Amino acid sequence: MARMPLYDAAETVTSKSFGDLPEWDLGDLYPAPDSPELARDVEALEQAAQGFASRYENRLADLDAAGMLACIEEYQQIDILAGRIMSYAGLRYYQNTTDAGRAKLLSDLQNRVTDATTPLVFFSLEFNRISDADYEAVFTAADGPARYRPVFDRMRAMRPHQLSDELEKFLHDNSVVGAAAWNRLFDETTAGLEFDVDGETLGLEATLNLLTDHDRARREAGAKALAGVFSRNVKLFARIHNTLAKEKAIEDKWRKMPSPQHGRHLSNHVEPEVVEALRNAVTAAYPRLSHRYYTLKARWLGLDKLQVWDRNAPLPTETPKTIGWDEARATVLDAYAGFSPKLAELAEPFFDKGWIDAGVKPGKAPGAFAHPTVTTVHPYVMLNYLGKPRDVMTLAHELGHGVHQRLAAGQGELLASTPLTLAETASVFGEMLTFRALLAKTTDPAQRKALLAGKVEDMTNTVVRQIAFYDFECKLHAARAEGELTPDDINALWMSVQAESLGPVFEFMPGYETFWTYVPHFVHSPFYVYAYAFGDGLVNALYAAYEDGLPEFQSKYFDMLAAGGAKHHKELLAPFGLDASDPAFWDKGLSMIEGLIDELEALEG
Incomplete structure (x- = not known):
């Protein structure tokens, strides 16, 4: 793994055009x-x-x-x-x-x-x-x-x-x-992957980024490059998943866990029936959400069928836009301040004190995260910022985590950690604030449509895609209990949930069956993924309460974040009149996504 992935010159120049991207100052740790x-x-x-x-x-x-x-x-x-x-x-x-x-x-x-x-x-x-x-x-x-x-x-x-x-x-x-060693092998393998796209050698993050390119040929080239490299490495990834799933099964057997998911539910302090209600509500809504939206999108793109490289494509009327770092910062902080000046004040130090590492660099881990470190220091946020509108939303998301972690730190180390089901609350709420602030300022119909579509896609990725991921993991662990899984076995499980969740408008290129290989959550945090859908549904219900003018919403919201892991989700949601154990709760969140799709269909008229 000594060889570093290469980035083409154009990529390097483009990254500089975003302005001065911050890097971490880890001196507050050592x-x-x-x-x-x-x-x-x-x-x-x-x-x-x-x-x-x-x-x-x-x-x-x-x-x-x-x-x-x-x-x-x-x-x-x-x-x-x-x-x-x-x-x-x-x-x-x-x-x-x-x-x-x-x-x-x-x-x-x-x-x-x-x-x-x-x-x-x-x-x-x-x-x-x-x-x-x-x-x-x-x-x-x-x-x-x-x-x-x-x-x-x-x-x-x-x-x-x-x-x-x-x-x-x-x-x-x-x-x-054991698991830590296999996790590290996965991280080093994905960080070292190189993808040849039209003669350019790119890393994983930059290649995945091509799937949102305006040029359809460029998106297709990126998707095929991903498929080629994943397919060549699929045996290694299958070995990692086989080993980790078997190791988990052995430990679960000794611990007398009733299901592979049970340990995650215990650590999340959430009842299995609540997760099952969420899962069932989302899968039942696939036709009303993802199937319906992607059928609309195919029409906008002038296609009878969508390919996988069209899933996150910009709309044809959307003007390609590169957003500089200063603009991204102002956009998110203004949106946060619009909710409460206190929220913006909590986010400000991340930009000014070396708490964010934003640039795409050779060897840097892909994706984005907010790491809380310890309660006596402060969180750090990692991004791979490429100037896309989605990158601004990612900044809003990870800053939400960071603010949450700062507020919860007052509980002390043992109580600050929030169960995963509630850990996405502030991040998704931060995204929603940023989206609503941008939408309120947008009067051009084409731009408004692009914003709405982008939000629907983000919510679809957060809810539909993550529940499909959860179903994939459930199937994977159940199948592994019956014996060793070949790469083809795992590929088939992946495709079963993809077809069901994305709907009949999609065609799947050869090689897409291997796209499970790069998803880090399956390796690092088995069954984590439902927390995203939990968080999105919870935030949609919270945001509806905020829009309805619930008295003292801001103070209640900050109290909820400051509670960290000190309270159960029932206690935290009670001041807002919400209850996640009520099956109707999840339909409230899903209806918000439906409402945005309704608005998009109205713009068609």
Whole structure:
């Protein structure tokens, strides 16, 4: 993996035309990879974990309320130390995954942190053996750890699936050569892929970006280049998925998990029937949403059938537009400020303090994310900014995550982390604010149509596509339980959900069956993808409440974000008069997408 993907000269020049794209300043974590501060913290982590274990192992059940509070707060400080170290190593690595030095630092620190934290494995295991009566007494006492109860309620939900101390320690130690190693192989492979498009050599991100090009021939060339490279590498990706799915199945069997998805639902603090209601509502709406919209799009493009490279194509009347970084920043911050000046103030430092890494660079990880690091520092946002309108929406999305993470940090390390089902709330809301602000300023009918269509496509990608992804994962894990899957087996599962979700207007080129290979969520976070659809549906319902003028909406919204993981989704949504366990809740969100399609059809008239 020493060879770096190449970018053509035109790509480099274009990226410069966006203005000064910011890069991360990781100095708030550590000054340098060889800094004494980093070495000191690694040693401090090792000593703190050993000291914690010697003080508390085999003693948790005997602690009184004040003693348990002190124990939990000491554990939280160790968590911050480990999180700070791994955040620094991970962020440096994602800036250039093909750099051998960065990969080595990540691997070495991962090993050191894993070894250092092995003595802590006892904590959750022993905690879950505390009797219900003692647990209740300690966590309801005035001088006790009552505020941390949501964390430990979730931990105790794992009690039926807990293994022996010895086995749990083995799994902890083994993780660096298990899923983590396969994750890293996937990341390094995708970062190193090169695609020949009309004589230009591009990386994955730049090639995927071609699928939104105005030139249909260029889109087709990009799609075929992707298909060719994915097909040549499909055996490796099939091996990664086979191994990870089997590893998960083995662990799930030992833990007596009733389904492959159950662990994700537990960690998300969401009931399986709520996820099933979401999934069923979306799949039932395919004809009313994606099938209907893509039929409209085929007519706009003058085509009887759409090819996969037409799915995210701009409209024919849409003027190609490159948006500079300064304009993107102003657009998002103005939209945020229109909702509340406080929202814009929370987002501002990301631009000014080196909290965003925006440029497309050789070896840089594809996609975009917001990483919370630890609550004593601040989040960092990664983008691959290419000046497209969708990139502005991605900026709005990731800044929403960043703002959410900043607000939730007040809860402290253990309570700040938001379950995945609610983690997309602020990001999708930020996108919606930006979209509505842009739409309100747009009077030209062609531009308005392009904006509406773009939003429908984003929502379709967030809801329809992600539920199709979820169904693919469910099928993949079920099939893997019956035996090893060939690349053709996995390809067939992928195509079954694509045809169902996209509808009859699509034709699928040879090679599209391999497009499951590059989706990182299947590798890094099994069954994560439904959280996007959950978040979109939740935000659509929230936004409807905002538009209806719900009293004190802004303050309620900030309270919800600041709660982090301290409350269940029922508690968080109650002030807005919403309940995700009500099957009708999801239809509210889906009806908003239908309403936008109605508006597009009206523009046709």
